[in-house]
Amino acid sequence: xxxxxxxxxxxxxxxxxxxxxxxxxxxxxxxxxxxxxxxxxxxxxxxxxxxxxxxxxxxxxxxxxxxxxxxxxxxxx
Amino acid sequence: xxxxxxxxxxxxxxxxxxxxxxxxxxxxxxxxxxxxxxxxxxxxxxxxxxxxxxxxxxxxxxxxxxxxxxxxxxxxxxxxxxxxxxxxxxxxxxxxxxxxxxxxxxxxxxxxxxxxxxxxxxxxxxxxxxx
Numbered sequence: 157x158x159x160x161x162x163x164x165x166x167x168x169x170x171x172x173x174x175x176x177x178x179x180x181x182x183x184x185x186x187x188x189x190x191x192x193x194x195x196x197x198x199x200x201x202x203x204x205x206x207x208x209x210x211x212x213x214x215x216x217x218x219x220x221x222x223x224x225x226x227x228x229x230x231x232x233x
Numbered sequence: 234x235x236x237x238x239x240x241x242x243x244x245x246x247x248x249x250x251x252x253x254x255x256x257x258x259x260x261x262x263x264x265x266x267x268x269x270x271x272x273x274x275x276x277x278x279x280x281x282x283x284x285x286x287x288x289x290x291x292x293x294x295x296x297x298x299x300x301x302x303x304x305x306x307x308x309x310x311x312x313x314x315x316x317x318x319x320x321x322x323x324x325x326x327x328x329x330x331x332x333x334x335x336x337x338x339x340x341x342x343x344x345x346x347x348x349x350x351x352x353x354x355x356x357x358x359x360x361x362x363x364x
Binding site: 202203206207226227228 | 317
């Protein structure tokens, strides 16, 4: 069971200037979707953008609070 | 834990030999995971030839290998020209935007719909056994 506000904060801290929204996809608290718009994504492949988001929340994936994380990662605008 | 060097070498060999290579749970004919099935559905829709590796018999050692090769430990994983493109999310997004068709140099289907996932036709894509 993850703390959605904490996950959002972790992503926002790793990607300064990003707009971040984390939603609980199933109501179970561990299948999350992160919608992130970050200037750092400009010019990066999708897989790199996902790596950046996953890296930001790795601690919560490793400790099992997040079981599945789907990611929507676009540059702003 | 370090990856098994022999398995890593085999995987690198497969990546050189298969322009399009999918690591999946189950086989294209009998996917054992919804996400893997959706990626199969995308590839079938685009009509590309691809190699498919069933990760289930060697799941944990293979995670270590793909972790070292491409910093990615969850499956499915789609590789094109030896580079990790992504898992189910990314593959479906790239189908919708046409990026995947461009990458694979195929024509974009008129109604590119990710959710038309279906097990593959059994004649196509004989599964690759690893380990």
